[in-house]
Amino acid sequence: MNPPELGVGIGWRPEIAGFVAALPGLRFTEVIAESVHPAHPAPALLELRGRGAAVVPHGVRLSLGGAEPVAAERVAHLAACAEALGAPLVSEHVAFVRAGGIEAGHLLPVPRTRAALDALTANIRRTQDGLPVPLAVEPIAALFDWPDAEYEEGDFLTELVERTGAFLLLDVANVYANARNRGADPAALLDRLPLDRVAYCHVAGGAEAGGRYHDTHTAPVPREVLELIGELCARHRPPGFLLERDGRYPPAAELTAELDAIAAAAGLAAVT
Amino acid sequence: MTAPPDPPDGPGPYDPGLAAAQEALVRAMTAGGPMPAGFDAAAVRAAAHGILLKRAGEVERAWPGLAASYGTGWRGAFSEWARERPTRGSFRDGWDFARAHRDGLAPAAARELALAEVRWSYDGTGAPRPRRAAVRRVPGGLAVQVLGRVREVATAGARRAMV
DSSP states (O other), X not given: OXXXXXXXXXXXXXXXXXXXXXXXXOXXXXXXXXXXXXXXXXXXXXXXXXXXXXXXXXXXXXXXXXXXXXXXXXXXXXHHHHHHHTOSXXXXXXXXXXXXXXXXEEEEOOOSSHHHHHHHHHHHHHHHHHOSSOEEEEEOOOSOOOSSOSSOHHHXXXXXXHHHOOEEEEEHHHHHHHHHHHTOOHHHHHTTSOGGGEEEEEEOOOEEETTEEXXXXXXXXXXXXXXXXXXXXXXXXXXXXXXXXXXXXOOHHHHHHHHHHHHHHHTOOOOO | XXXXXXXXXXXXXXXXXXXXXXXXXXXXXXXXXXXXXXXXXXXXXXXXXXXXXXXXXXXXXXXXXXXXXTGGGHHHHHHHHHTTSOOSOXXXXXXXXXXXXXXXXXXXXXXXXXXXXXXXXXXXXXXXXXXXXXEEEETTEEEEEETTEEEEEEOTTHHHHOO
């Protein structure tokens, strides 16, 4: 099964709902699943859906990479979001967010080991069993790696996709951030991933602090990330690219320019 | 390729060693636990600090009056307080922070706390529950809540009338 064509989109956030609603060519947006009340989705999201835009619920609290079964009620919520928004797919992360009953407060990396691969596989399958639509999983940006890795990142993700049949949500900015912080070549990872399994991509900006690049989603998309979009599309163009902005919202003209730059880099139609 | 079948009595696909390692990492990053062996400690601490700043931003959205009363010092003040306190969600994090600093709150922050307390019952350990009715003192008056509707009343006798 092939993922649907999505084009260029932007993450829906209440602070920029007016800007998103006014984009004439928008056919694709994403909403944080934990912010959705499935019985009463935001009218602005339903309006976008009514215009024919795909609205993808994006979960951040499922903890697919945790060494415990995913919570049935969290899977049910994701499924209810997909139903309420008529979503073509949903997405989550290759990460864990809690352990031993303690919330980490953010997405944490899993070790690249057989044990972590088994836990992820089991949790992704449990989630897929409860969903009415396909699931895409997103490798995260992380400032550190676990010791004693048994897999290269590309091999780990490839085996995960082969085991589960899940799509990938490839965050180009995460690929850039991780490679920059590890002193590696971001394009090298692209050569190791099953790019035909990418359902869509995230694009975002970050900032350097303390000698490390932080994927903050509160800054403009760097030129290097736009160039990496080009590198990716030269290999295999994914069905969609979605701009994530999560704070310090700039004037509309700046968001418009960023969306246009992403469309140009990907060779997709502008939505502005 | 498929995962091995679950043993009948074992942990199945969930390795207890992985669970323990994940818990140790989360404790080190959020609760003052020791740094697990083998990690780049400076990088883990940088990630933990990034999470604190993100949490401060989330609390700022839930408690704008509280955060604004600290001005540019908000992120630093919240990060310092939260450094060994794992998140319980931004609403409760802000509430816990406000209560811990109750004696020094600026009027706008004190008002925000009073308006939360007039709507919700929160014992500091469980999830806040809506109150049916309550009265709280706010700077310069009273906040009265009945069945979810809140009215603020300016009164010189606020201190005497406080419930």
